[in-house]
Amino acid sequence: MVAPAxxxxxxxxxxxxxxxxKPSPLRPHCPTDQHIFLWRGIHNPPASAIDHPLIRYIxxxxxxxxxxxxxxxxxxxRKFHLFCDIFTIPESLWLPAPFKVLHLFALWATTEPDxxxxxxxxxxxFEPVSVDTVRSYLSAVRAWHIAQGWLPPLSDEQLDQIHWxxxxxxxxxxxxxxxxIRPPITIEMLHALRAIxxxxxxxxxxxxxxxxxxxxGMMRFGEVSVKTRSTFNGGKHLKxxxxxxxxxxxxxxxxxxxxxxxxxxxxxxxxxxxxxAQEGLCPLEALDNLKRVVPAGPDDPLFSWRDNQGNIRPxxxxxxxx
Numbered sequence: 001m002v003a004p005a006x007x008x009x010x011x012x013x014x015x016x017x018x019x020x021x022k023p024s025p026l027r028p029h030c031p032t033d034q035h036i037f038l039w040r041g042i043h044n045p046p047a048s049a050i051d052h053p054l055i056r057y058i059x060x061x062x063x064x065x066x067x068x069x070x071x072x073x074x075x076x077x078r079k080f081h082l083f084c085d086i087f088t089i090p091e092s093l094w095l096p097a098p099f100k101v102l103h104l105f106a107l108w109a110t111t112e113p114d115x116x117x118x119x120x121x122x123x124x125x126f127e128p129v130s131v132d133t134v135r136s137y138l139s140a141v142r143a144w145h146i147a148q149g150w151l152p153p154l155s156d157e158q159l160d161q162i163h164w165x166x167x168x169x170x171x172x173x174x175x176x177x178x179x180x181i182r183p184p185i186t187i188e189m190l191h192a193l194r195a196i197x198x199x200x201x202x203x204x205x206x207x208x209x210x211x212x213x214x215x216x217g218m219m220r221f222g223e224v225s226v227k228t229r230s231t232f233n234g235g236k237h238l239k240x241x242x243x244x245x246x247x248x249x250x251x252x253x254x255x256x257x258x259x260x261x262x263x264x265x266x267x268x269x270x271x272x273x274x275x276x277a278q279e280g281l282c283p284l285e286a287l288d289n290l291k292r293v294v295p296a297g298p299d300d301p302l303f304s305w306r307d308n309q310g311n312i313r314p315x316x317x318x319x320x321x322x
Contacts, residue, residue, distance in 0.1 A: 021078065041094050076141060087104075110169055207320055219259075226316055232314040238260070242259070242302060259271040
């Protein structure tokens, strides 16, 4: 039996960019999810009709709360800035960016050098991605414009022209830019993982519980872990009080986890994940063992462990994968 893959053991790692941005005061060093808000252009956006501190404050709050996954947008914005650096695009054309610049950016971002005349591209720099990824990059640049107070940079007709060109490249290059398909997590992998874990150790106990819950609950790995210890947020991440145990009408035990903020749910909507008993790889037993080995309060992270000083720590994604 195979469940949908999530980003953990055996999964293909994303390609990391080898290109580096030039230093610029317009793009201060900050986390990727802050690029959309903190990276700016040399032009000031059109002033609001009401220049009042309260209105600006409310606008800022609304803008920062409008997107769930600003990190993925940050990657697209970074790619656009790399393009501008490589081809010496004047800063005056970054924000707002005209159609011609964004059209050329989209073509460059998806072009494989193998399909270009070597005499032309010998000194050029390429880091191609798939056409679908480039379309996401354009969405990121669009969101960046809006977050910075500008109108969307591309009309529907202009997007049609860009998509026409991208389709041509896609037909020419085939699937050469596509990432390899991630392998699924299998029952055999879970048995192999179980064989090396000590279920009386707090860290291993947490790893086992989060793995089985992610597998049987078809959850994204980001829904059972946090990026860093300091980013745990009870309004977004699972807490101990969000896990419930009960019996169904046939008197069989089950558990359900109330995800406060799931990627596939509407903002403010709780998504329920139901888990039932499984032979040998039981998420209910793993959760019960986690409760015994790592006792914690109702507002502590659900998937947490205790360090040598007795501190409750949420499970960090990178630590779990390592």
